[in-house]
Amino acid sequence: xxxxxxxxxxxxxxxxxxxxxxxxxxxxxxxxxxxxxxxxxxxxxxxxxxxxxxxxxxxxxxxxxxxxxxxxxxxxxxxxxxxxxxxxxxxxxxxxxxxxxxxxxxxxxxxxxxxxxxxxxxxxxxxxxxxxxxxxxxxxxxxxxxxxxxxxxxxxxxxxxxxxxxxxxxxxxxxxxxxxxxxxxxxxxxxxxxxxxxxxxxxxxxxxxxxxxxxxxxxxxxxxxxxxxxxxxxxxxxxxxxxxxxxxxxxxxxxxxxxxxxxxxxxxxxxxxxxxxxxxxxxxxxxxxxxxxxxxxxxxxxxxxxxxxxxxxxxxxxxxxxxx
Ligand SMILES: NC(=O)c1ccc[n+]([C@@H]2O[C@H](COP(=O)([O-])OP(=O)(O)OC[C@H]3O[C@@H](n4cnc5c(N)ncnc54)[C@H](OP(=O)(O)O)[C@@H]3O)[C@@H](O)[C@H]2O)c1
Numbered sequence: 001x002x003x004x005x006x007x008x009x010x011x012x013x014x015x016x017x018x019x020x021x022x023x024x025x026x027x028x029x030x031x032x033x034x035x036x037x038x039x040x041x042x043x044x045x046x047x048x049x050x051x052x053x054x055x056x057x058x059x060x061x062x063x064x065x066x067x068x069x070x071x072x073x074x075x076x077x078x079x080x081x082x083x084x085x086x087x088x089x090x091x092x093x094x095x096x097x098x099x100x101x102x103x104x105x106x107x108x109x110x111x112x113x114x115x116x117x118x119x120x121x122x123x124x125x126x127x128x129x130x131x132x133x134x135x136x137x138x139x140x141x142x143x144x145x146x147x148x149x150x151x152x153x154x155x156x157x158x159x160x161x162x163x164x165x166x167x168x169x170x171x172x173x174x175x176x177x178x179x180x181x182x183x184x185x186x187x188x189x190x191x192x193x194x195x196x197x198x199x200x201x202x203x204x205x206x207x208x209x210x211x212x213x214x215x216x217x218x219x220x221x222x223x224x225x226x227x228x229x230x231x232x233x234x235x236x237x238x239x240x241x242x243x244x245x246x247x248x249x250x251x252x253x254x255x256x257x258x259x260x261x262x263x264x265x266x267x268x269x270x271x272x273x274x275x276x277x278x279x280x281x282x283x284x285x286x287x288x289x290x291x292x293x294x295x296x297x298x299x300x301x302x303x304x305x306x307x308x309x310x311x312x313x314x315x316x317x318x319x320x321x322x323x324x
Contacts, residue, residue, distance in 0.1 A: 001020045001021070001022075001023075002020070002021050002022075002023060002024075002095065002096040002097045003018060003019065003020060003021065003095070003096050003301070003302070003324075004018075004019060004021045004060045004094055004095035004096065004098075005017065005018055005019075005060060005061060005062070005094035005095070005301065005302075005304045006018075006019045006021070006058050006059070006060055007048060007054070007057065007058060007059055007060075007061055008057055008058040009057065010048065010049060010050040010054070010057075011048070011049065011050075012049075013048070013304075013305040013306075013308040013309050013312070014305060015048060016048065016061070016094075016304045016305045016308065018301070018302045018304075021060070021095060023097070024097060024098055024099040025071075025099070026071050026072055026073035026076075026099045027073050027099070028073045028074040028075050029073060029074070029075055029076060029101055029102060029103070030072070030073045030076070030099045030100060030101055030102060031069050031071070031072045031073070031076055031078075031079055031085075031099065031100065031101075031102040031105060032069070032070045032071040032072070032097060032098070032099050033065065033067045033068065033069055033070065033085060033087075033097065033098060033099075033100065033105070034067050034068050034070050034096065034097045035065045035066065035067040035093070035095065035096060035097065035098070035118075035324045036066055036067045036068065036114040036115075036118075036324070037065065037066045037067070037114045037115045037117070037118035037119075037321050037322070037323060037324075038062055038064065038065045038066075038093050038094060038118055038301060038321065038322040038323075038324065039062075039063075039064030039065065039088070039093070039118040039119055039120075039121065039122055039123070039319065039320075039321060039322075040062075040299075040304075040307050040308075040311060040319075040320040040321065040322055041063060041064060041122050041123070041151065042151075042215075042238060042240050042311060043063060043122075044061050044062055044063065044094075044308065045308055045311065045312055047061055047091070048061055048308065051239075051243070054091075055091060059091065059092070060091070060092045060093075060094055060095050060098070061091065061092075061093070061094050061304075062091070062092065062093030062094035062095075062322075063088060063089050063090060063091055063093055063122055064086075064087070064088045064089075064093055064118060064121050064122040065086065065087060065093040065098075065118055066084070066085070066086040066108065066114040066115070066117035066118040066121070067084075067085065067086075067097075067114065068082065068083070068084055068085070069081055069082060069083045069085055069105070070097065072102060073099075073102075076102040077102075078102045078103055078105055078272075079102050079105050079107060083105075083107050084107065084108045084114065085105040085106060085107055085108060086105075086106055086108055086114075086117035086118065086121045087100065087104050087105050087106060087121060088121035088122035088125055088265070088269075089104070089122065089265060089266055089269065090104050094301060094304055094322065095301075095324070096301070096324045103272050104275065106121075106275070106276065106279045109283050109287065111286075111287050112283060112286060112287070115295055115298075115321050116286070116293045116295070118321050119151075119293050119294075119295045119318070119319035119320075119321050120155065120282065120286065120293045120319065121279070121282075122265065123151045123152045123155050123319060124155050124282040124286070124291070124293070125265060125268075125269060125275075125278045125279060125282055126152050126155075126156075126237070126265050127152060127155040127156040127159050127282075127291075128159070128278045128281050128282055129263070129265060129268035129269070129278060130156060130213055130235055130237060130263065131156060131159055131160055131163060131165075132163075132281065133268060134235055134261065134263050134268070135210075135211045135213070135233055135235055137160055137163050137165050137210075137211060138163075138164070138165075138210075139163065139164025139165070140164060140165070140166070141164075141165045141166070141209075141210040141211065142165070142166045142168065142203075142204050142207075142209045142210060143160055143165050143166070143167055143168070143209050143210060143211045143212070143213065144168045144169075144170070144200060144209045144211070144212040144213070144224070144227050145157050145160065145167060145168070145169050145170070145185070145212075145213045146169075146170045146191075146212070146213065146214050146215060146216045146220050146224070147170065147171065147215055147216055147240065148167075148169025148170060148171050148176075148180035148183060148185055148188060149169075149171040149175075149176035149177075149179040149180045149183070149317050149318070150215075150240075150316070150317070150318075151316075151318060151319045151320070152215060152237075152238075153169065153171075153180070153183070153215070154179070154180075154183050154294055154317075154318050154319075155291055155293065156213060157169055157180065157183040157184050157185050158183050158184045158285075158290065158291045158292065159285055159290070159291050160184070161184035161185075162184075162285060162290040162291065166186050167184055167185045167186060168185060168186065168187050168188070168189065168200060168203055168204075168209065169181075169183070169185035169187075169188040169189070170188065170189045170190075170191040170196060170216075170220070171188055171189075171190065171191070172190065172191060172192045172314055173190065173192060174190065175317075176190075176317060177190050179317055179318075187199075187203050191220070196220065196223040196224075196227065197223050197226045197227055200227040201227075204229075207229050208227055208228050208229035208230075208232060208256075209227055209228060209229060209232060210228075210229060210232050210233070211228075211232060211233045211234075211235065212224040212225075212227055212228060212232070212233075212234045212235070213235050213237065214234060214235065214236050214237070214238075215236075215237050215238030215239075215240060216238070216239070216240050216241045217236065217238060217239030217240065217241050217242055217243060217244050218239060218241045218242035218243060218244055218245075219241040219242070220241070221234075221236065221244045221247075224236075225251065225252075225255055225258060225260075226255065228255070228256065228258050229256065230256035230257055230258075231256065231257050231258070231259070232256070232258055232259070233258070233259040233260075233261065234258065234259070234260045234261070235261050235263055236260060236261070236262050237262070237263055237264075247260070293318075293319065294317070294318030294319065295318060295319055295320075295321050296316055296317040296318030296319060296320060297310065297316055297317075297318075297320050297321075298320070298321045298322070298323055299320065299321075299322050299323070300322070300323055301322045301323060301324045303322075304322055307320055307322060
């Protein structure tokens with residue numbers, strides 16, 4: 001019988017239970033995928049705790065995976081049995097096997113192995129839309145990326161550098177600072193002991209940066225605004241340290257006619273065309289070697305609770321993959 005992680009009650013990592021599930025049968029437009037690797041993302045924590053909406057209890061968490069198409073329902077044109085595929089953004093990934101809409105699946109190029117795919121689809125397409133479509137980063141732009149040794153951060157820094165940006169990163173502790181430098185940052189601020197704003201001003205001749213990519217939220221938001229040049233953009237795309245309290249919008253004027261956006265991947269890969277284009281751009285930068293995907297750690301699927309604890313306690317680097 002297949003197994004999955006099931007959440008029957010919202011709360012801590014201990015609510016992730018490893019249980020038997022019935023063999024899923026694909027309906028019209030759906031495919032059944034046997035996972036070979038599953039991606040861990042901070043959004044899985046938000047959904048487990050109840051910060052983000054869930055589809056109703058019980059549910060199988062997880063939004064990213066890679067594997068083989070085992071069966072297809074009626075009217076499926078995007079994939080066929082035997083295809084090696086990956087996806088991001090469809091809840092229910094923490095399982096040996098699952099069904100999902102075939103229109104959300106992407107066939108994997110031969111050069112991208114399954115673990116790499118599970119490590120990069122959600123985080124890599126996030127880097128893609130943030131840099132290329134949300135902030136439209138230009139060659140020569142100075143940008144600031146928080147949590148630059150983390151999953152999204154590692155990929156975004158490398159990709160931004162490939163676009164010609166000058167990337168300043170932040171990271172917690174010397175080991176993560178070294179990793180962020182290896183991700184293409186020209187300078188990395190250890191925000192556990194250095195003042196972010198003072199260092200960014202120093203590194204930019206007091207000008208500030210064109211864009212801040214902030215996924216840390218509560219503890220960095222205010223510094224992020226103060227790091228921007230006039231008319232700069234703050235893309236607040238997560239809150240790993242906690243939710244940002246309401247902001248007085250007149251602050252944006254006082255601090256230099258700033259822009260703030262709170263983007264979400266789902267709105268940038270909403271159509272099949274957007275999904276395919278975002279994934280193609282990601283496959284291209286990974287195949288060319290411009291962006292290297294680091295699987296920093298793996299856990300057995302049955303050990304998903306330990307993986308969540310490591311992520312929440314800031315003990316992970318790069319991407320984390322769960323193995324069924
Ligand atoms: N909006 C979107 O479209 C979108 C899509 C994907 C991901 N995201 C967001 O992007 C962020 C990164 O996701 P990820 O899966 O790649 O995780 P991650 O960056 O690998 O892990 C989170 C990192 O945040 C840093 N952090 C700072 N303060 C923290 C705290 N109090 N608790 C925990 N971590 C803290 C830690 O790095 P240091 O130790 O270096 O501080 C930690 O390793 C998350 O906020 C996620 O929700 C948003």
